Amino acid sequence: MSRAKVYEDFGKSVFIEEMLEAARLMSERGWAERNAGNMSCIIPGSDAARYFDPDQVKRAFKLDLNIKELSGMFFLITATGSYFRKLKIDPAKGLGVVRVSLDGNRLELLWGFENGAAPTSEMRMHFMGHIVRLKKDPNHKVILHTHATNTIVMSINGALDEKAFTRALWRMHSECVVVFPEGVGLVPWMVPGTQEISAATAQKLEDFRLIIWPLHGIIGTGSSIDEAMGLIETVEKTAEIYIKSMGLTELPQFLTDKQVLDTAARFDLKPKQGILEL
């Protein structure tokens, strides 16, 4: 007689704990008004095996894109319409764990999304983004999207294209070139939740871990929530410095391009070429 396998409670897992903490931080910083923002995180198969019965699929979501590259993989992802500030009250409503079907056309729900909830409206960006980042970095796991206030304000300056945006960040805060030597990607404004913004963002994720969505927010990616969040925090803090310094009447003092390069060299980093003017 075989005994039924006992699964651990995913609601008490470190995956849920870390996502709730990220939602709390974003909400407290004012980056998550109403249902703003969304997150997704890969759950390695070895962890998934501890928490989920692979045969207990609660529901399935048909996709309008094929993500065969991710078939069989497990993702923890936020629900459409979920409020970050309320996520901790009922995590099994605002979050769900889905497995990508073998044919890559469906998401199979294994945990969460209670009361009929469904994945975020930006799920196409998340899945297309994961496909790209995994090819670049086998340790990649997390995509965060949030409406970081100062980053949005900085993006209102339309003169800041991708290179100018990166240059401004690198020149205003010594840490920036160390944290993102590849710079930040920037896509033109596009309607949120569309195939268009998802494809453009995924394309940029070929070269960048951080993407600016002008007049909307920011995307950060990485091998952990800490890493993705750390990237976003560094841009957001520097955007705050940018805005605060705009009112200064004295001649501004920026890092020279040599100082930026010297800082990168100290950490054996090679900043993306073609951004600085040295």
Ligand code: 2HA
């Ligand atoms: O999840 O942030 O971009 C709501 C949004 C859409």
Ligand code: ZN
């Ligand atoms: Zn958004």
